[in-house]
Amino acid sequence: MKINAIITIQIFFVLWAIRSSAQQTIPEVESLLSKMTIDEKIGQLNLVTPGGGIATGSVVSTNVEAKIKAGQVGGLFGISGPEKIKMAQDYAVKHTRLGIPLFFGSDIIHGYKTTFPIPLGLSSSWDMELLRKTAEIAALEATADGVNWNFSPMVDIARDPRWGRIAEGAGEDPYLGSEIAKAMVNGYQGNDLAATRTMMACVKHFALYGASEAGRDYNTVDMSKIRMYNEYLPPFKAAIEAGVGSIMTSFNDVDGVPASGNRWLLTELLRQRWGFNGFVVSDYTSVNEMVAHGLGDLQAVSALALKAGLDMDMVGEGFLTTLRKSLEERKITEEDITAACRRILEAKHKLGLFQDPYRYIDTKRPQRDILTKEHRKIAREVAAQTFVLLKKHRNTLPLKKEGTIALIGDLANSKNNMLGTWAPTGDPQLSIPILEGIKNVAPNANILYAKGANITNDTVMAKNVNVFGPRVVMDARSPEEMRKEAVEVAKKADVVVAVVGEASEMSGESASKTDLDLPETQKKLIRALVLTNTPVVLVLMSGRPLTIEEEMELPVSILQVWFPGVEAGNAVADVLFGAYNPSGKLTATWPLNVGQIPIYHSIKNTGRPQPSSTFEKFKTNYLDAPNEPLLPFGYGLSYTHFEYFDVHINKDQVGPEETVSVSVTVKNTGDYSGHEVVQLYLRDVVRSITPPKRALKGFKKIFLKQGERKTVTFDLRPNDLKFHNAKLNFVSEPGDFEVYVGTDSNTELKTTFKLVE
Incomplete structure (x- = not known):
């Protein structure tokens, strides 16, 4: 026993030595650390947003300029553009004692100015080179605007479509999610983080966020470690193996401890077991939110987070305002602060900022590198490969570029809904709506347009989704009047293309839903269009799987297009008219109804499996619905067979x-x-x-x-x-x-x- 124990200890120290040798110290960083005061080190752990730019949360930092000059800020996010970035960098480099540069972050989730389809849509392409290319273009454009750190990719496994943030990830499968995580990290970071065309990625949200109870955002998560390791953690490990530079914590708890203060998660698993040597940043005010979780006051939770292995505090400023006091009270050590600061400085070194703090600032680049014709061309091609043909009816698709086409639906002519959720760096007014795209691709066809219905008639829902601007615009006409107009237009046409589904902010962060049906006003519109006996094609836009059992049973064709991005209309038209044969496959199972959730392809057998679709008493089943989903994982049709x-x-x-x-x-x-x-x-x-x-x-x-x-x-x-x-x-x-x-x-x-x- 003693010999075995000695051998185990020897192996441990050998492994530790190997790990330690792999994490070589950087002389420039160590030299700088030796000169820094405690307050300067704490300042590097503070990430703030000045407001007035890109909105990603409900809290905005105050007195940002003064804090930078006082050495109390390590990084900024929410601003972009060479002029603004240079001004902020000047504050840090020219007005602080040691001139430590800032880094500049942003939420670039599915493209920068060239906005690609939402991530759930991108995953439906099952094309890793395509995804890598979108990340590479996003990095090129973002760095042209001075941004060098990206809060992406989101790799949370999500098996509950009620959770709005399913739109931001790769769906339900850990194998596919791992492949996509690697592709995105490689696209953002390239082979040289100090190159001015690449940026540091930040994989999120660590960990288990996609399993929030009841599909409600920010909610509790509780699962076994076996499930964590086999199903929810693999994409994070894949990102680390791909060399990701930073990790963002999640809002939820893990084994009863919020992720931002969870030492098992951030130190024992992430650093000691997986060997991650980058830095860890909290999500937006998640350190402060541990107070509401019930773990103590701001000083207590800030100390807890630092001891757990969190390096940078996003917006909440708990580190900035309480760590010195905790140090004086011996609740933390100077080494705790130094270790976190070291990791921040090492990241800046990797980005080349000590060599040249202004390396990402070039006033010529935005015009040359952002939203170019070539990038728009790629965005159009990418989007077409993400669409999933859910149903074919007769030979309606592909459409002919002639005759009369009735284009129906609010979403058919809505620039504000083309980019989808979490596109804060994109400009929706530069997007191509579907009406315009159809006219571009089929100029000889006669296009008749009618709105047909509001996206929803629920005024409370409309108010909730219009937080970032008008996504649902209520028509002054009655629903009956709009529907009648659409029916009259449909009767004059050879085919109806009805664009239906969600507004862009009906999915995404803080956009959980308990009802995944199409809004009733759109369902009534579809029924009325079908009754005209004109062939109907439904173009379905959403950021999540929907419950469309009724629509699948109607005599219609259905093309799922997610939110296609800046080239939405052109890409949709390319597929409708057959310039590209749809090849997308679902990366999240589509339930028959919300009562089946969670439902996913890799579910386990029970001890009483039901052998067929026929109901059997005392087997695992429902009285009122089958076990099978509406559409399985991996599903997607083609114009061919x-x-x-x-x-x-x-x-x-x-x-x-x-x-x-x-x-x-x-x-x-x-x-x-x-x-x-x-x-x-x-x-x-x-x-x-x-x-x-x-x-x-x-x-x-x-x-x-x-x-x-x-x-x-x-x-x-x-x-x-x-x-x-x-x-x-x-x-x-x-x-x-x-x-x-x-x-x-x-x-x-x-x-x-x-x-x-």
């Missing part, structure tokens, strides 16, 4: 360190060329903790011409067979595995293999 066959595996048995290859042939048997996302799911049949029914372990996006076939091969590597067991060890276990390959998570085409000792 893809046939899968000849699934093959290269070996029936594999050892724990071997790779197994799975191949499948895919043929385009339809009338159009197009992309298909081939998906691979794995089922571990028997293991020491209950396995999910299926887990995504691979995907490839391929292009097939009409009549073409391709063989797609996936390599399942040793880590793909592993999971975190009851002791949180990452292991694989011998036994049988089932492999499913197909077009979505419901595919039945499968093969098997055995993992042996």
